[in-house]
Amino acid sequence: MPPELQTVVDDHYQNLYRFAMSLTRSSDDAWDLTQEAFLRLAKKRSSIRSTAAIKSWLYTTLYREFLRIAKRGSRFDSWEDNAPAEKVDHEPSDQVKASEARDVMECLLELKDGYRQVVSLYYLESYSYKEIAAILEIPIGTVMSRLARGKEMLRAQLTQPKATATVVSFTDEKRKSSHG
Missing domain, CATH: 1.10.1740 (Rna Polymerase Sigma Factor; Chain: A)
Incomplete structure (x- = not known):
């Protein structure tokens, strides 16, 4: 039953x-x-x-x-262009692990189709190569190569330095305008 x-x-x-x-x-x-x-x-x-x-x-x-x-083609046309851009301006230091997990998920969402599905099923859902091959209806060798390449892509994304925003204080702006 x-x-x-x-x-x-x-x-x-x-x-x-x-x-x-x-x-x-x-x-x-x-x-x-x-x-x-x-x-x-x-x-x-x-x-x-x-x-x-x-x-x-x-x-x-x-x-x-x-x-x-x-x-x-009636839906999901703009997935690549509409990746979620959830950014947190200030986070407490005790949430470093959550921040790192968010970074990994953002990088995962940026992976190309094919790689993203395999990496998600393997690491997030703990499926075996054989199970992933059955779910996605692709050969097991393709699963293995996409997983290896997907991990490399993630590693490359995670090791790239992040762009940092320039912070200008109100007093700096005031000084510029009074001297200009």
């Missing part, structure tokens, strides 16, 4: 949504994809034979829906 739908949602919603975010880079689109995956599960739950298969089924379903919509 399949588990209750609410239990499945409680167990998988957050991780499935995070995967959708890595695909779409939009919270609204990620929410839509996640909801669609659970809607399809609600309709076809009785046909899924194993409780263990539900997680993979959800990820595969979400990814196929993403591809279907992207192929139509």
Whole structure:
């Protein structure tokens, strides 16, 4: 007997949504994809034979829906241009780890399609190469090479120095205007 739908949602919603975010880079689109995956599960739950298969089924379903919509071109057209730009001006020193995690996620979202999905599934969702290959419907060798290249791209992005903003105080501006 399949588990209750609410239990499945409680167990998988957050991780499935995070995967959708890595695909779409939009919270609204990620929410839509996640909801669609659970809607399809609600309709076809009785046909899924194993409780263990539900997680993979959800990820595969979400990814196929993403591809279907992207192929139509009616949505998700500007993902590359609309990457989230959440910046925090002042953060307390006790949140350094959270800041680093945010930096890694921002770099992950900047990875090219193909690499982003593989890296997300491997590191965020702990899927094996074989499981990723099944979900994305690509050869296992492609998974391995995209993961290796994706890690290199992340490493390169994370080691680049960040641009720092020049801070000009009000008194500096006042001095310039009085001497100019």
